[in-house]
Amino acid sequence: MPLRIGLFGGTFDPPHVGHLVTAVNVRHALTLDLVVLMVANVPWQKEGTRPITPAQDRLAMVRAAVADVEGLVAGEAEILHGGPSYTADTLMALSLEYPDSHLFTIVGDDAAAGIRTWQRYEEVVARSSLVVVDRPGEPMELPSGFDWIRVEVPHLDVSSTDLRARARDGRPLDYLVTDPVLDVIRARALYAEAM
Ligand code: ATP
Ligand code: MG
16 A cells, blocks of 8 residues: 655644644545645745744754644755755655655645745646635635645634744644644744743
């Protein structure tokens, strides 16, 4: 049986329960062996729009988030590769690392909506099955012409943007990120003097 591997890419600035609930539920629903939470090196679509936490700090948070979770791992490939992070390249790297595997690209519906803006998205489609989960809020219309596999996951109204705002204002992050992630945020003094 080929390994079934999910690629769940993100900036993870910071990783939160919405990411984790998505990863474990997609893994369960599609009987994946592994879900890789791949930390974007340079999220080129976000660059210039706001300061991005250094990749090594985001990797440390994702490692902390998945440490005790079966079937979830933190992915470092895009950081090691350097430069901007393109899913097409990462899928190629994964298929070399896991020959004969079935790859799944997992996205929230907001990310799915923009798939035609991804670098070489045709390669993403050719190399993987596309999996989409809904996020809270207005349902996004999914681009047509793709075979989306929809997976139902609990809708958690949490985003990294909201968490960064909370940290700035000194509002609690408890239960929105896991305790090991909070420990990394505190130890590295990420996001706010207030924390
Ligand atoms: P930001 O607000 O900084 O964009 P984010 O919370 O959207 O952060 P990302 O790192 O941008 O997190 O997202 C990585 C992936 O996780 C994307 O495919 C996104 O759609 C998905 N995702 C993020 N939050 C949720 C959530 N609450 N439920 C389901 N999927 C989510
Ligand atoms: Mg996002």
